[in-house]
Amino acid sequence: xxxxxxxxxxxxxxxxxxxxxxxxxxxxxxxxxxxxxxxxxxxxxxxxxxxxxxxxxxxxxxxxxxxxxxxxxxxxxxxxxxxxxxxxxxxxxxxxxxxxxxxxxxxxxxxxxxxxxxxxxxxxxxxxxxxxxxxxxxxxxxxxxxxxxxxxxxxxxxxxxxxxxxxxxxxxxxxxxxxxxxxxxxxxxxxxxxxxxxxxxxxxxxxxxxxxxxxxxxxxxxxxxxxxxxxxxxxxxxxxxxxxxxxxxxxxxxxxxxxxxxxxxxxxxxxxxxxxxxxxxxxxxxxxxxxxxxxxxxxxxxxxxxxxxxxx
Numbered sequence: 001x002x003x004x005x006x007x008x009x010x011x012x013x014x015x016x017x018x019x020x021x022x023x024x025x026x027x028x029x030x031x032x033x034x035x036x037x038x039x040x041x042x043x044x045x046x047x048x049x050x051x052x053x054x055x056x057x058x059x060x061x062x063x064x065x066x067x068x069x070x071x072x073x074x075x076x077x078x079x080x081x082x083x084x085x086x087x088x089x090x091x092x093x094x095x096x097x098x099x100x101x102x103x104x105x106x107x108x109x110x111x112x113x114x115x116x117x118x119x120x121x122x123x124x125x126x127x128x129x130x131x132x133x134x135x136x137x138x139x140x141x142x143x144x145x146x147x148x149x150x151x152x153x154x155x156x157x158x159x160x161x162x163x164x165x166x167x168x169x170x171x172x173x174x175x176x177x178x179x180x181x182x183x184x185x186x187x188x189x190x191x192x193x194x195x196x197x198x199x200x201x202x203x204x205x206x207x208x209x210x211x212x213x214x215x216x217x218x219x220x221x222x223x224x225x226x227x228x229x230x231x232x233x234x235x236x237x238x239x240x241x242x243x244x245x246x247x248x249x250x251x252x253x254x255x256x257x258x259x260x261x262x263x264x265x266x267x268x269x270x271x272x273x274x275x276x277x278x279x280x281x282x283x284x285x286x287x288x289x290x291x292x293x294x295x296x297x298x299x300x301x302x303x304x305x306x307x308x309x310x311x312x
Contacts, residue, residue, distance in 0.1 A: 002299050003038040003050035004084065011307050021046050022058065022218065026307075027090065031078070033307060034059075034086045034212075040274065041218075042247050043257025044150065049266045056083040056293055057278040062213040064286050069182055073175045075210040076202065082306035083293045091202025091209045095144055095163050096153065098176040101196040102137045102184065104128050105221060106244060108196070121154030131195075131223070131231075131238050137180055139173055144200070171208050172201050183215045190285055192241065193228060195221040217243055217281045241281045246274060 007024045016027030021041040026033040036059040038050035063086060066077045076088035099120075101108055108119055109130045117124050120140035128134075141158060142150040155173075159166050176199050187194040197220035200212040213219050221242035231238050250256065253264035279290045293299065 002297075003052045004035075004055055004299050004303075005039065005050045006037060007035050007300060007303065009304050009307065012311055022055075030090050032076070032088055032090050034088070035303060036062075036084045036086070040243070040246065042243065042250055043255070045257045045263065047246075047263055047266065049271055051271060051278065052275045053290075053292055054275065054278050057282045057290070058213065058216050058218055059084050059086055061216045061282050061286065062086070064288075065183070065186075065214040065216075066210070068186065069179055069210070069214060072178050072182060073201075073210045074207065075214075076212075079310065081310040082303050084299070084303055085306060087310060088211070089204055089209065091204040091211055093144070093200065093202045093211060094168070094172065096141045096158055096172075097144055097150065098172055098199045098201065099140045099142055099196065100137050100176050100180040100199070101140055102134060102180065103193070103195045103223070104130060104132050104134060105195050105238075108140065120152050121156055129232070129235070131228075137177060139176055142198075168203070168208065172199075175199070175201065175208065175210065179210070179214070183220075186215075187222060187285065188225065190287060191225050192285065193223040193225055195223055195240070195242075197221070215285065217241065217278055222281070222285065241277075241284060245277065 006019065009026065011026055011033065013028055014026055015029060018025045022037060022039050024035045024037060036055035038052060038055045040047050040051050040054060059080065060083060063077060063080050066075045076091055077086055078089065079087045081087060104112055111119055112124060112128060117126065122138045122140060141153050141155065143153050144150060155169065158164050158169060164172065179199055180194065180197065183197060184194045197215055199210065199214065202209050202211040221240060221244060223238045223240050227239050250264065255261045255263055282290050
C-alpha cells in the first residue's frame with residue numbers, strides 16, 4: 001500500500017522546509033503547509049515502517065478539533081485541501097509544550113511508580129494507583145526538542161530561564177486548561193475519557209494562537225468510560241485509544257529509545273493492526289465514518305496537485 005514515508009516538494013513561493021518526526025512542514029512568507037506523513041514515532045524515535053492512513057487520521061482528527069475549539073482560542077488552521085494536508089497561519093512557536101493530565105497514566109505513572117512525588121514542579125499526593133483520576137487536571141510542561149527527547153520542565157524553570165514571559169505563560173495555562181475541559185466534555189459524549197494530552201501554541205502579531213494538532217491519537221490518550229472503573233478496581237490495564245499500545249509493544253520487545261537499543265522488526269500484520277487502531281480512534285472520537293483516501297493512486301502526486309491548486 002502507498003503509505004507516505006516522506007515528501008520532497010517544491011511549491012510555488014516556498015521559502016523553507018522542515019521535516020519533523022511525523023509532519024513535513026513547508027514554509028511560505030505568511031503561511032505553513034503541514035503534510036501529515038504516515039510515519040509513526042515513539043520514545044521520540046521515528047519507527048522504520050510507515051502506517052497506512054495514519055497521516056490522514058492525524059490530519060483530519062486535528063482539523064475536527066481545531067474547528068470545534070476555535071471559540072476558546074484562535075488557531076492557525078485555514079484550510080485542508082487534501083486529506084493529509086493542512087494550510088495555516090505562520091506563527092512563532094513557544095518553545096514549550098503544554099501537557100495537561102487528568103489521570104495518573106503513562107509517563108506520569110512511571111515517574112510516580114519510581115518514587116517521584118513531584119512532576120514538573122507539581123506535587124502529587126501519596127497513595128495513588130496507576131490510572132487514578134487526579135484531584136484536578138495538572139499542567140506538566142515539556143521542552144520542545146527538534147532532535148532527541150523532549151524534557152520535563154517546571155513553570156518556575158520556564159519563567160526563570162525566560163523561555164516564555166510570565167504574562168504569555170499565564171495565557172497558555174488558561175487556554176490549555178480550557179481546551180482540556182472542552183476535550184473532556186467532547187470525549188464524554190463519545191463514551192471516552194480524555195486522560196492526558198499536549199497543546200502547542202504560537203504567537204502572531206502579539207496574539208496567542210493554538211497550533212499543530214489537537215486531541216489526536218499522537219497527542220492524546222483516551223480510556224473507555226464503560227470499562228474504566230472495573231479495570232481500575234481489578235488492577236487491570238485500561239482499554240484505551242492512543243498510541244500507548246505501540247509504546248507497550250516496543251517495551252515488551254526491548255526498546256525504549258535508549259542508546260544502543262534497536263527498534264524491533266514490524267511485521268505486515270502488526271502494521272495493519274496499528275492502522276486499524278488509528279482508524280478506530282478517528283471514528284470513535286469524532287463520531288464520523290472514516291473515508292480513506294484512494295491508495296491505488298500515488299499519494300505524493302495527489303498531495304502535490306492539491307498543494308499547487310491551493311496556491312494557484
